[in-house]
Amino acid sequence: MLKILVTDDIAKMGVEVLESLPDALVEVRTGLSESELLEAIEDADALVVRSQTTVTQEVIRAARQLKVIGRAGVGVDNIDLESATKRGVLVINAPDGNTIAAAEHTFAMMISLARHIPAANRDLLGGKWNRKRWVGVELRGKTLAVLGMGRIGTEVAKRAKVFGMNVVGFDPFLTEERATSLGIVKATLDDAVAQADFITVHTPLTKETHHMIDSARLRTVKPGVRIVNCARGGIIDEMALCEALEDERVAGAALDVFESEPLREDHPLRRFENVILTPHLGASTVEAQENVAIQVAEQIVHVLKDEPFEHAVNLPSLSAKQKESLSPYLALAEKLGLFAAQLAQGAPSSIRVTYTGDASAPDGGYLTRTVLKGLLGFQYSDDINYVNALRFAEESGLRVQEVRETRGRVYTNEISLSIETENGSHHLAGTLYSESGPRIVELDGYPIDMPSEGVLLFTRHKDQPGMIGRIGTFLGDAQVNIAGMQVGRRESGGEAIMLLAVDRSVSTDVIKQIEQVDGISMVRAIEL
Ligand SMILES: NC(=O)c1ccc[n+]([C@@H]2O[C@H](COP(=O)([O-])OP(=O)(O)OC[C@H]3O[C@@H](n4cnc5c(N)ncnc54)[C@H](O)[C@@H]3O)[C@@H](O)[C@H]2O)c1
Numbered sequence: 440m441l442k443i444l445v446t447d448d449i450a451k452m453g454v455e456v457l458e459s460l461p462d463a464l465v466e467v468r469t470g471l472s473e474s475e476l477l478e479a480i481e482d483a484d485a486l487v488v489r490s491q492t493t494v495t496q497e498v499i500r501a502a503r504q505l506k507v508i509g510r511a512g513v514g515v516d517n518i519d520l521e522s523a524t525k526r527g528v529l530v531i532n533a534p535d536g537n538t539i540a541a542a543e544h545t546f547a548m549m550i551s552l553a554r555h556i557p558a559a560n561r562d563l564l565g566g567k568w569n570r571k572r573w574v575g576v577e578l579r580g581k582t583l584a585v586l587g588m589g590r591i592g593t594e595v596a597k598r599a600k601v602f603g604m605n606v607v608g609f610d611p612f613l614t615e616e617r618a619t620s621l622g623i624v625k626a627t628l629d630d631a632v633a634q635a636d637f638i639t640v641h642t643p644l645t646k647e648t649h650h651m652i653d654s655a656r657l658r659t660v661k662p663g664v665r666i667v668n669c670a671r672g673g674i675i676d677e678m679a680l681c682e683a684l685e686d687e688r689v690a691g692a693a694l695d696v697f698e699s700e701p702l703r704e705d706h707p708l709r710r711f712e713n714v715i716l717t718p719h720l721g722a723s724t725v726e727a728q729e730n731v732a733i734q735v736a737e738q739i740v741h742v743l744k745d746e747p748f749e750h751a752v753n754l755p756s757l758s759a760k761q762k763e764s765l766s767p768y769l770a771l772a773e774k775l776g777l778f779a780a781q782l783a784q785g786a787p788s789s790i791r792v793t794y795t796g797d798a799s800a801p802d803g804g805y806l807t808r809t810v811l812k813g814l815l816g817f818q819y820s821d822d823i824n825y826v827n828a829l830r831f832a833e834e835s836g837l838r839v840q841e842v843r844e845t846r847g848r849v850y851t852n853e854i855s856l857s858i859e860t861e862n863g864s865h866h867l868a869g870t871l872y873s874e875s876g877p878r879i880v881e882l883d884g885y886p887i888d889m890p891s892e893g894v895l896l897f898t899r900h901k902d903q904p905g906m907i908g909r910i911g912t913f914l915g916d917a918q919v920n921i922a923g924m925q926v927g928r929r930e931s932g933g934e935a936i937m938l939l940a941v942d943r944s945v946s947t948d949v950i951k952q953i954e955q956v957d958g959i960s961m962v963r964a965i966e967l
């Protein structure tokens with residue numbers, strides 16, 4: 440039975456998708472205290488949250504079998520990504536399900552600011568009829584600075600153009616071509632802020648964007664600017680904003696998100712008549728909530744069923760085409776890693792993975808993660824997976840190098856590993872034949888050809904008469920049947936190798952007996 444814990448309000452349709460997973464127990468428990476969450480997460484296989492649940496290191500540590508955290512929305516700043524990655528817990532989000540809702544909310548805020556709608560409404564409800572007091576400004580002809588031209592920033596910019604605004608965009612990834620195609624001007628942060636009548640922020644909250652609008656920046660604004668934040672609290676320094684409002688350098692602000700949520704009752708921002716505050720409602724439309732809940736639930740179901748999934752936050756993202764061409768190589772990469780772990784027998788200090796021919800297409804490091812999963816998973820812990828393999832390698836001091844060679848020398852595709860350990864170095868290579876699947880084609884410099892599956896016995900020995908017979912006798916006496924054999928040598932009487940495919944595991948006793956044979960320099964039983 441798989442337990443899926445949902446700790447924030449998500450749309451019913453999302454819960455139904457989760458419930459469609461056979462053998463799943465979906466527990467919706469919102470408003471949990473920290474200690475209740477720590478208890479509930481213990482036996483959960485998946486956790487679904489929005490922005491309210493804070494997924495700390497302690498929560499991730501308390502989870503004994505957590506595989507995936509799904510964020511029904513965009514921002515993952517409430518999830519300790521570092522801890523999740525270390526523990527191999529996949530984090531996925533629903534990146535585009537609430538884009539339009541957030542863009543529309545931003546626009547509603549901007550128009551409300553320009554026309555004093557909330558204040559006029561309050562005034563009227565208080566019995567007044569003040570037509571002179573609430574004279575506003577038009578958006579047409581004004582300059583809007585959009586800081587962060589991602590999904591939401593782009594939708595806001597498009598709407599602003601329709602309203603006749605001049606839009607300047609700041610985003611390190613905004614190209615001149617894209618800006619031109621959107622009819623906006625690409626600007627630096629300094630220029631964008633200095634010329635704007637309205638500023639709206641649409642970046643994630645990161646170390647770089649924290650207090651991107653601070654007191655120094657607020658001294659460079661055009662007097663009378665109006666500022667909107669429907670992205671994340673903390674991008675604007677709230678105290679600095681209060682000062683700028685006090686000085687009337689800023690004519691108004693509309694905020695949906697805050698440095699600490701819920702906004703405390705005595706927060707100074709609540710005092711300003713020209714400040715509009717909404718309680719993190721950017722994604723709160725029926726449509727957006729259905730979109731994000733369904734999107735994240737579907738991906739969680741894929742993850743739990745071991746099927747391909749999308750929108751991972753702590754894994755490289757691949758296009759559908761990349762995934763399709765990569766998938767046949769995943770099994771080969773993992774088998775090579777597993778083979779190397781049993782061949783090398785010792786803490787690896789460096790590994791070089793070379794991808795050749797058709798296996799060399801860019802893959803965001805996925806195949807190397809897979810090799811490491813096989814290698815380190817065998818040597819250290821079953822908990823090593825695609826998510827934490829690179830992190831684990833880094834922490835254990837394993838140097839990882841990737842080489843890509845577009846032209847294959849012998850095979851149309853090849854993955855080869857060169858591994859150094861305290862006990863020496865090894866090299867092995869594999870290829871994918873279209874008919875017969877993954878095969879090992881090179882072992883410590885000797886060409887061979889053996890399917891990379893089942894139980895194998897590998898020996899390095901002196902090339903002398905009787906070696907194969909003696910090894911075969913030990914196996915026969917132990918009732919181990921030989922299914923296939925590959926031998927190789929460099930020169931007569933020099934070193935030779937033998938790789939046997941056998942029908943069952945070879946016991947340590949048999950390995951020890953073979954090791955005693957005169958002329959044997961290495962024996963390895965390898966299970967793939
Ligand atoms: N209020 C809400 O309810 C609500 C709803 C949805 C999204 N959001 C928030 O809105 C933000 C944007 O969401 P999105 O879907 O557009 O994300 P996105 O990833 O599509 O876009 C973010 C953009 O910010 C840019 N960026 C990152 N660092 C930057 C920096 N230092 N300076 C300038 N630009 C930078 C990125 O290049 C990217 O283009 C997120 O923080 C998200 O959590 C809030």
Ligand SMILES: O=C(O)[C@H](O)COP(=O)(O)O
Pocket residue numbers: 489490491511512513514515537670719720721722723
């Ligand atoms: O990042 C997001 O998707 C928004 O901030 C929405 O947050 P919510 O799911 O808590 O409404």
